[in-house]
Amino acid sequence: MATIIINGEDHELPEGEKLNAIQAAKLAGVDIPYYCWHPALSVVANCRMCEIEVGQKDAKTGEIKMIPKLVPGCQTPAKDGTVLVTDSAKVKEHQRMIMEYLLINHPLDCPVCDQAGMCGLQDYSYEYGQANHRFVEERVINPKKDVSDEIQLNQDRCIMCTRCVRFTREITQTGELQVMRRGNHAEIGVFPGHPVDNPLAGNVVDLCPVGALLDKDFLHKQRAWFLSKHDAICTRCSTGCNVKAEENKGRLWRFTPRNNPLVNDYWICDEGRASYKAANDDGLLTSSYAKTGGNLASTPIDQALKFVSQALGQVARDGGKVAAVVSPFLTVEEAYLLASYLKGLNAENVLALGPIPSRGEDRTFTPDQTKGRTGDTSFVVPRPFTIHAEKCPNRRGVEAVLAHFQGEVIPFDAISKRVTSGEFQALYFTSDAIDAREAEAEAKALRDGVKFLVVQDTLVTPLAQLADAVLAGATFAEKAGCYVNADGRLQYAEASLPPRDGSLPDLDIFAVLMGRAGGPARSRDILAEVASTIPVFSAADGGVLPEFGVVIGQTNGQAAPELVGAGGRFDDPWQIPRYLKGDRPGEPGPKGGKNA
Amino acid sequence: MPAFEPVLTRNFAVPDSQTLRAYESRGGYQASRKAITEMDPDKVVQIVKDSELRGRGGAGFPCGLKWSFLPKDRQETFMCVNGDESEPATFNNRLLIERDPHQFIEGILISCFATKAATAYVYLRFEYIHAFRIMERAIAEAREAGHLGKNIYGSGFDLEIYCHRGAGAYICGEETGLIESLEGKRGWPRIKPPFPAIEGAFRKPTVVNNVETLACVPHIIERGADWFKSIGTPKSYGPKLYCVSGHVNKQVCVELPLGVTTRELIEDHAGGVWKGRKVKATVPGGISMGVMSADEMDVKLDFEDIKKTGCLGLGTAAVTVMDDQTSMVDYLYNTSRFFAHESCGQCTPCREGTGWMYKIFKRIKAGGGRLEDLDVLTMMANNMGLTPGTTICGLADGAAWPVKNVLAKFRPELEEYIKKNQSSKPLVTPLQKAIAAGTVAEPVALGGRVYPAPQPALRSPGGS
Numbered sequence A: 001m002a003t004i005i006i007n008g009e010d011h012e013l014p015e016g017e018k019l020n021a022i023q024a025a026k027l028a029g030v031d032i033p034y035y036c037w038h039p040a041l042s043v044v045a046n047c048r049m050c051e052i053e054v055g056q057k058d059a060k061t062g063e064i065k066m067i068p069k070l071v072p073g074c075q076t077p078a079k080d081g082t083v084l085v086t087d088s089a090k091v092k093e094h095q096r097m098i099m100e101y102l103l104i105n106h107p108l109d110c111p112v113c114d115q116a117g118m119c120g121l122q123d124y125s126y127e128y129g130q131a132n133h134r135f136v137e138e139r140v141i142n143p144k145k146d147v148s149d150e151i152q153l154n155q156d157r158c159i160m161c162t163r164c165v166r167f168t169r170e171i172t173q174t175g176e177l178q179v180m181r182r183g184n185h186a187e188i189g190v191f192p193g194h195p196v197d198n199p200l201a202g203n204v205v206d207l208c209p210v211g212a213l214l215d216k217d218f219l220h221k222q223r224a225w226f227l228s229k230h231d232a233i234c235t236r237c238s239t240g241c242n243v244k245a246e247e248n249k250g251r252l253w254r255f256t257p258r259n260n261p262l263v264n265d266y267w268i269c270d271e272g273r274a275s276y277k278a279a280n281d282d283g284l285l286t287s288s289y290a291k292t293g294g295n296l297a298s299t300p301i302d303q304a305l306k307f308v309s310q311a312l313g314q315v316a317r318d319g320g321k322v323a324a325v326v327s328p329f330l331t332v333e334e335a336y337l338l339a340s341y342l343k344g345l346n347a348e349n350v351l352a353l354g355p356i357p358s359r360g361e362d363r364t365f366t367p368d369q370t371k372g373r374t375g376d377t378s379f380v381v382p383r384p385f386t387i388h389a390e391k392c393p394n395r396r397g398v399e400a401v402l403a404h405f406q407g408e409v410i411p412f413d414a415i416s417k418r419v420t421s422g423e424f425q426a427l428y429f430t431s432d433a434i435d436a437r438e439a440e441a442e443a444k445a446l447r448d449g450v451k452f453l454v455v456q457d458t459l460v461t462p463l464a465q466l467a468d469a470v471l472a473g474a475t476f477a478e479k480a481g482c483y484v485n486a487d488g489r490l491q492y493a494e495a496s497l498p499p500r501d502g503s504l505p506d507l508d509i510f511a512v513l514m515g516r517a518g519g520p521a522r523s524r525d526i527l528a529e530v531a532s533t534i535p536v537f538s539a540a541d542g543g544v545l546p547e548f549g550v551v552i553g554q555t556n557g558q559a560a561p562e563l564v565g566a567g568g569r570f571d572d573p574w575q576i577p578r579y580l581k582g583d584r585p586g587e588p589g590p591k592g593g594k595n596a
Numbered sequence B: 001m002p003a004f005e006p007v008l009t010r011n012f013a014v015p016d017s018q019t020l021r022a023y024e025s026r027g028g029y030q031a032s033r034k035a036i037t038e039m040d041p042d043k044v045v046q047i048v049k050d051s052e053l054r055g056r057g058g059a060g061f062p063c064g065l066k067w068s069f070l071p072k073d074r075q076e077t078f079m080c081v082n083g084d085e086s087e088p089a090t091f092n093n094r095l096l097i098e099r100d101p102h103q104f105i106e107g108i109l110i111s112c113f114a115t116k117a118a119t120a121y122v123y124l125r126f127e128y129i130h131a132f133r134i135m136e137r138a139i140a141e142a143r144e145a146g147h148l149g150k151n152i153y154g155s156g157f158d159l160e161i162y163c164h165r166g167a168g169a170y171i172c173g174e175e176t177g178l179i180e181s182l183e184g185k186r187g188w189p190r191i192k193p194p195f196p197a198i199e200g201a202f203r204k205p206t207v208v209n210n211v212e213t214l215a216c217v218p219h220i221i222e223r224g225a226d227w228f229k230s231i232g233t234p235k236s237y238g239p240k241l242y243c244v245s246g247h248v249n250k251q252v253c254v255e256l257p258l259g260v261t262t263r264e265l266i267e268d269h270a271g272g273v274w275k276g277r278k279v280k281a282t283v284p285g286g287i288s289m290g291v292m293s294a295d296e297m298d299v300k301l302d303f304e305d306i307k308k309t310g311c312l313g314l315g316t317a318a319v320t321v322m323d324d325q326t327s328m329v330d331y332l333y334n335t336s337r338f339f340a341h342e343s344c345g346q347c348t349p350c351r352e353g354t355g356w357m358y359k360i361f362k363r364i365k366a367g368g369g370r371l372e373d374l375d376v377l378t379m380m381a382n383n384m385g386l387t388p389g390t391t392i393c394g395l396a397d398g399a400a401w402p403v404k405n406v407l408a409k410f411r412p413e414l415e416e417y418i419k420k421n422q423s424s425k426p427l428v429t430p431l432q433k434a435i436a437a438g439t440v441a442e443p444v445a446l447g448g449r450v451y452p453a454p455q456p457a458l459r460s461p462g463g464s
């Protein structure tokens, strides 16, 4: 076992992984501050914040030889016998100096800066900087500019870490951003007519450790510390990117990526980033409806549910069949309850997969390490990122549930034909698709095919206008549950908003219809039930998933070990609120976390 | 000691010295023929190693040793010749190329043979358009005569030389900055390791050498390592082109054995200090190397002795002389402006430090100096550069050294200047104005967590 010595203490290095000093120190609970380093980007060592004292311990004699100079931690491989000193007076003085330098030309506009509260400069000034300021000259004031329709660059705040530039060169390989001019007049910029408009452009905003690159959509809307962050999954395509849904006052304000090395790495696409808006849509259903006297009338949800339950019960008693369209936007748990409910009413009832929205083609971005600067980049693990053409989050999950209940997966077109031909007495249609709405003619045909039509959705669709009952379900933000992405990975999403007034989370709707005992349905309990009844989901045993999700169809025993890195989910330290770091003024930090 | 016989400059005075005919008539391309047809590459490397030829580009790194760092199993090697010569007051490479291009090409030829490089890039400073044209012509001539191209001298060795013009940045003289620039990228030096010998231009093993370094190689092959080592001082062997400029009667570039003194250069070769004045200070090897005071004029200008004066090194051996009427404030103002302008902007200490230094000198010069500025400057100068390990390349050392040396050697003069030059209308920033007016607290008074409060300022800038 390889051992690294950090501040005089021995720590074991994880096997089979190449780490640099920053990563190895983090595993040992020691923070080495940095700005320009990012685990997915080439190492340039230009911010000089991570400099530490480095040495090597002789394996035989045990003698430690230190390099007389400071060395950037990002560039230092963690090997057996490597010695790191991160808290010496020399290192601290260096950190203080870098902070002083970074701030001499930085404006003091934290009160109006969006990054404030999650800013690398703020955090590190507090932790490693000094309170005074010896610079009395005129500052360099670089201009503010637009680098695309969505992104603004406040160049005066930039610290030239070049993470954004490296991102557009190495990850998207579109190379829109560059450094222009020299010295302390250097600026990040784009060529005229070539904005940063690639499909992953928004990530440069998350990469920026300070408030230089800003999302215009979010600009000046919320302060970072008011936002509560919920671990969600993006539902805009079958990649299933892990996101943080940032909520305040009952609204979502933005999506930011959450690291999952097995799915989206550190990124999300711009379409997914913008998709949070659907949760705040003014057109969302705020009431359920039931047909009384030929008209759809707003009805309290409990009555609407009773109405539906009676009507479907009646169909079953009459020996009729119900068809259900199970939307690929439903979670695994919801699909499971809906299927159990309908199959419980009548084993002849038919379940079909909802329409699968699809647009464009799959687009994969494969990081190109040769596009990066040379240097030891062995700690960078290049992983591709794919935006899928299939614009729904849970096709695989719903298919697995349907296959379990009836052995086959009936596509939407087939069931649509059968419904129109009058085979069924009732149709239970679930949706929550943002853009996959049935055309009016198709809606009419479906309507005419059945006696009783239930639509469960979040928006008013043409089909809902024609329904006998409309149940107001939950948007992606209002429900908790699991989705299976294009690679078969089962992942859990937290609810980030409470249910809207007049609506009920879909899981509860099904639970009430079934008459399931035990109060509000919890996704965890139901997932546990799914895991014990459907073999492909057995990896979700007990309703608990590993941090990065699990591939369905494998049991825990079979699952190949997944290379996710020993550090767990990565977050730049300034992204983590201070209170989570246990680091309050006047109190010592967590395990060596506080350096000053 | 036998009289020194110039070799590098021996053709400079010959008519048509740029032509192949003139060069060959004086024994040119004999060394390359000897090396390529009679020796194997490792032998050439060994001879150069034995000669202890040290790089003339600034760092003085042993040339043969650098060549032997190339990986043994390499497929392809590139040679980059550093002709960016942007160090202020340096012009020896220019003369070598303009007056005797074939000597240089022969040097490239032998060095490429030794390092097994089939492609050589000559990176020329943007302003050297004349040298560029001469090189292009000389390369064409040499190719025509079979000194370049395929199967040179029937040995199976191929070589192509390409001239590349820079775009006017000092930093592109730094070896990895040069490589990036050559690759068509922004001239930002790379982190080392890997060194260019392992991964350089186009990610292939690459040798970067200065023009003068390579120009020495044919003579070493022709006359042997022992001849080379008979010239110069211990650890610094061979002839060197010294440039003398500044306040002297005659600005010259002379070839001398390594280890002459500044006094000899000024008195014997540059015709003495102009206007009958005295020397106040000299810059030993381009402004990045620092300054020597008049007392240090008898220090030998070689790779070792010069460090005793606190200077960074020999650099390019371009001596700039300042007479006794030169203000050290002006000197520092100029050097700091140069480095602030040329810093590539990559490393925080260099980007911000050079700019800050420049602004301080500008203020001092304009009559707004404060005594504690000198302490801030010392702190900065001591903490930036490769030496403390806080930057990627040596430009920051170059920016720090003049400041460090002047503060060590001429601090009383600076203090005097600050005290005497308190202009009633200095350059003031809004912040300084506010401090002077008492509406804002002195920033250093606010915290003082790390530093004790500075000595009371002579007078706050902007105050009347």
Ligand SMILES: Cc1cc2nc3c(=O)[nH]c(=O)nc-3n(C[C@H](O)[C@H](O)[C@H](O)COP(=O)(O)O)c2cc1C
Binding pocket: B054, B055, B056, B057, B058, B059, B060, B061, B063, B082, B083, B084, B085, B086, B087, B170, B171, B172, B173, B174, B175, B176, B208, B209, B210, B211, B213, B214, B393, B394, B395, B398
């Ligand atoms: C900021 C900076 C500028 C440099 N400029 C030059 C230059 O203009 N010409 C040069 O030959 N070497 C220059 N060097 C030195 C090169 O990095 C390198 O050491 C040299 O080309 C190696 O050649 P040599 O071994 O033949 O001396 C510079 C170094 C630094 C740090």
Ligand code: SF4
Binding pocket: B171, B188, B189, B342, B343, B344, B345, B346, B347, B348, B350, B351, B391, B392, B393, B394, B395, B396
């Ligand atoms: S030391 Fe200065 S010039 Fe050299 S790489 Fe860093 S910023 Fe650029």
